[in-house]
Amino acid sequence: MGITNDDVVVIQKGKNPGEPCCITVNCPDKTGLGCDICRIVLDFGLYITKGDVSTDGIWCYIVLWVVPQSSSLILRWSNLKNRLVSVCPSCIVSFYLDQSSTHSTSSPVYLLKFFSVDRKGLLHDVTQVLCELELTIQRVKVMTTPDGRVLDLFFITDNMELLHTKKRQDETLEQLHAVLGESCISCELQLAGPEYECPQGISSPSPEVAEELFGYELSDKEIRSQALSPDMSKLKKASVTVDNSLSPAHTLLQIHCADHKGLLYDIMRTLKDCNIQIAYGRFSPNSMGYRDLDLFIQQKDGKKIVDLEKQSALCSRLKVEMLHPLRVIIANRGPDTELLVANPVELSGNGRPRVFYDVTLALKSLGICIFSAEIGRYSTSESDHEWEVYRFLLDENCRFQLSNMVARNQIVDRVRRTLMGW
Secondary structure, three states: OOOOHHHHEEEEOOOOOOOOEEEEEEEEOOOOHHHHHHHHHHHOOEEEEEEEEEEOOOEEEEEEEEEEOOOOOOOOHHHHHHHHHHHOOOOOOOOOOOOHHHOOOOOOOEEEEEEEEOOOOHHHHHHHHHHHOOEEEEEEEEEEOOOOEEEEEEEEEEOOOOOOOHHHHHHHHHHHHHHHHHHEEEEEEEEOOHHHHOOOOOOOOOHHHHHHHHOOOOOHHHHHHOOOHHHHHHHOOOEEEEEOOOOOOOEEEEEEEEOOOOHHHHHHHHHHHOOEEEEEEEEOOOEOOEEEEEEEEEEOOOOOOOOHHHHHHHHHHHHHHHHOOOEEEEEEEOOEEEEEEEEEEOOOOOOOOOHHHHHHHHHHHOOOOEEEEEEEEEEOOOOOOEEEEEEEEEOOOOOOOOOOHHHHHHHHHHHHHHHHOO
């Protein structure tokens, strides 16, 4: 016996324009299910206005109210439903001991290569097409030639698992040709070869840049470099408290912090990576720019968190991940100016959705051309995190004097605000 996929995920659209849509997930529980669902919601460009989660450790019930983050967002609700169903454990009871068939294999990586005449906003326009087609960028290499042309290499996976078909490939190339127009010289799509597994030419940040980018604490230097002092006063008001007096079996985790895009995802991925299980949770609506969360949690062994050191470590980790989920700095790279954006990778290997999209959108809105871009992953000896790092060499031919600290602060501020949804 079991329930069908139509019952596992139910999406009820708002009765009137602008009203939130309600997403209900009703399925067997698994570790990190809430994180997986919030990542998909973020990947589809949706903002969670409020939410509830309840589980007995066997069955999970999640309700999220969502609205598009942008009025121009093209949303395919049926595709969203299919993606959500794909992360839910099977509801059909199996009588076979061998469960290997239920484990999905990793998606094949494809190389999208195009050669085009460069223009402002080109990289974002291509990224927007890929997002609308539900193609995930795993790695990218962008190079600009001296004669004003650009060679872009996108290593992508297909969330719909259809890129092996001619129809899906033709659709992708047609939409890219539509956005590139006559500036497109060539555009090819094929399975990625060894160059994806052994990337060449992606260098690590210098020790000084790495220290500023990956450091846990917000130093005065970093606050100044990010030009976010008005927002920092609000961010520092965040509080995370633990209470063991209200429930005999669960620890109550209470969170109060400034709202930002993907806040619930940041909290859920942190709890998932810390092996914390949520029995019940409520995510309250935005009030004066702040959010409140009440979460009844347990350790993986089903016990409350009574050890004071563990409580302190969890609260500190949550504060860092909520206050500073994305790192944004500008540094010198030889004679060039480089924008670096970093976010922690989940222990499962998943990166944060739509980062490349948001950064290229911010740079396009500032009228800044990207001379080169690349995505890489780095591990640091100081932390147990793996980081996904986006590196952009900025074109000096723009209205900003990139060597000027005020101009750099303006760029970092716009990028950070776009990423955080402020």
